[in-house]
Amino acid sequence: MELPSPNPRIIAQKAELIKRLQGVVASGAVISDTFETRAYECDALTAYRCPPLAVVLPGSTEEVSAVLKICSEMSVPVVPRGSGTSLAGGALPTEDSVVLGVARLNQVLETDYENRFIRVQSGRTNLSVTGAVEEEGFFYAPDPSSQLACAIAGNIAMNSGGAHCLKYGVTTNNLLGVTMVLMDGTVTQIGGAHLDAEGLDLLGLICGSEGQLGVVTEATLRILPKPEGARPVLIGFDSNEVAGACVSDIIRAGVLPVAIEFMDRPCIRATEAFAGAGYPDCEALLIVEVEGSEAEINEQLETIVEIARQHQPVELRQSGSAEESARIWLGRKSAFGAMGQLNDYICLDGTIPVSQLPYVLRRIGEMSREFGLDVGNVFHAGDGNMHPLILFDANKPGDLETCEAFGAEILKLCVEVGGCLTGEHGVGVEKRDLMTHQYAPDDLEIQMAVKDVFDPQWLLNPAKVFPLAVSETRRMPAE
């Protein structure tokens, strides 16, 4: 993976830049010591690291505006950062960039239960948004697995999803308004507490733009009343095809579970060895969860079980208590940790049409043998969002490169069958160079034209999303 070569002009201006930045934020909010900036050299895609020129942690929208204005005037690239949990390298700095972290912006500004929204500063973590409203019986729906740590700012940048988006949608479906600072320091409001913001859907455009269009400092989010209850059922099959057919039949039957999770045999074995959840040793396993009152849950599960029985399951485990429900979820929730016990891994998140599931899993198995690396599959089956975990040994020379090449082939396969490169993690640097497989030159050109409007100098997170060769003429040259 390549990063643009740092601009010597900017590096030479470091002292002046630091001095100006210190003039607009609280003392201690500018970090420039090369030892301390190391903490910001990478996000959750730890294979790539690069310490930035400086890190700024503003304490208000006004400070964010002042920082961006300075960077804009001095033509310094800015890498916005939420909590640094991106799996795609979305917050990976370059040597000549300023990391703008929103971690200090973590306050709840307004809660309104009658109109069902919460307004927060964007550095607040996903789970603590729910934490702020759950006593009143509400929750914030998008639930990425990093929700304990990840910030709303990053959720908006990557349009994060989670296990329950089959029913509740992803970030873009739960975002009502933002306060955003443009690269030149202009502060603007888009949307509000009402539905469907006026004008073109800029809110929809900003969500998922990977911090390339502006820095969101406040967000108005839709909150929902918590369901009365939820309960999973575990179904095991002796083939991926049959499990895939069962998913399709459940959806067709008109039941809308909140989650349909899928694990394949390598993943089941790994989690069983790690967590001992008592999963059957079978080819494919589904966990289907439904919500509602006791009676509603029973009614939905009856339908699901009846459908599952028609597919000759090797295991059908219903839950009779909260404890049994937790055991059903235990293996699924430990899957990433379990795979991590076996070896290092990379996790992809290509999405495919549900109907292509058996074919794609078969092809991944074949490729696993060709590349000589093991892969386990655990994913949100209801919406086709895969999560192949490819195992490799970081200490073995060449293994990471083989693993990345294998990953790229899987993602190309996802596109080939009608899906996409990334369902919820974002492009970042990780999938940047694969964009030409999903999009034609004109498709990418018009996306870059959007950035031209919001950030004409291409200073905001410029080395992400678009292949470097494609964005080269727009990004500032290293003089």
Place this chain on the structure above:
Amino acid sequence: MRKLDPKTETELSELIANASEPFRVQGGGTRMQDNPGSGTVLSTRNLTGIELYEPGALTMVAKAGTPLAEVEAALAAEGQRLAFEPMDHRGLLGIAGTPTIGSVFAANVSGPRRIQTGAARDFLLGVRFVDGRGRMISNGGRVMKNVTGYDLVKLMSGSFGTLGVITEVAFKTLPTPQTTGVLLLEGLDDAAAIRAHCAAMASPFEVTGAAQLQKGLDGAPVTMIRIEGTENSVAYRADELRKVLKSFGDWTLETDPDRTRKGWKYIRDVEPFHNREGTVWRISVKPTDAPGVVAALYGVEAVYDWSGGLIWLLAPKGLAPGSVRGGIAQCGGHATRIRGHGDEPMFQPLSPTVAALQEGLRSKFDPRGLFNPGLMGQAA
């Protein structure tokens, strides 16, 4: 008036690339009373056909000009529907024509269920469109989750043909529930009705519609709250909601399929304002602000949808300019003039920064200003 209706995307692309005068971009021409742009009508009505429908994956892909009725019939045959419940504008606008699936998304048309399930834009998964240079662009896809590159799918939805001509749409479908139940109560004033809506929406009983008519069929106000699901589930939730809403009065439950369908179509298509004199405004505010916004205006009649978050307003001719948007400016929200004429702009004026971003996008997507000049607040 000249009308161009190309039969393929390539033909459309050539037509745009070689154009020297602006177009009025249309699907079936049923979504707006008039289009301030002058010039030739460019219609997608000949780009038709359902390309793909996978009920088990809840996805359909159709050419933009496919009649909405054809899409709905195909979905109904599999027990599915467009859950965001797009309204039919024809009755309100007093015009004829064939609504297309493309126009549903180009105008981001959503009905009463929007409050629970999301807007048209939330269901749109992918688009193909031709931009102002004649380039054929694809964005998004046919899968539920997709964060690959910028989300131009959302941008195109609700852009009213100002950024490009949509040629194909991929969208999410949902199963149609077995039973619909509607809780009804007569006699609540607007403020009380919105309080009841908000209480219902804050309960875990998944309300899929909350509307208030100032004048029901017999002249008295009617408050409507909808729940959908299996027969047992609807009965259970109706009981629970009655408990939650007991302080407002004694609610009756209507479950007759024909009557509940007609009742919500009445709201969805704003039937109370059909064939009546006056300007019709569509106003989006947060629900609890709605009664105040309406009460401040003299001589208007309102239909509230989306728990009060959507106000349909019938305003008499003499209403002072600025009065509709003046009230909204205090609380946040926006108003669009759907029917009638006046000095005020049809679309909500934008803040200078947002207006500049919007104009910037239009000039990139359509550098020659071919698509619907003057529409969406643009200086004509």
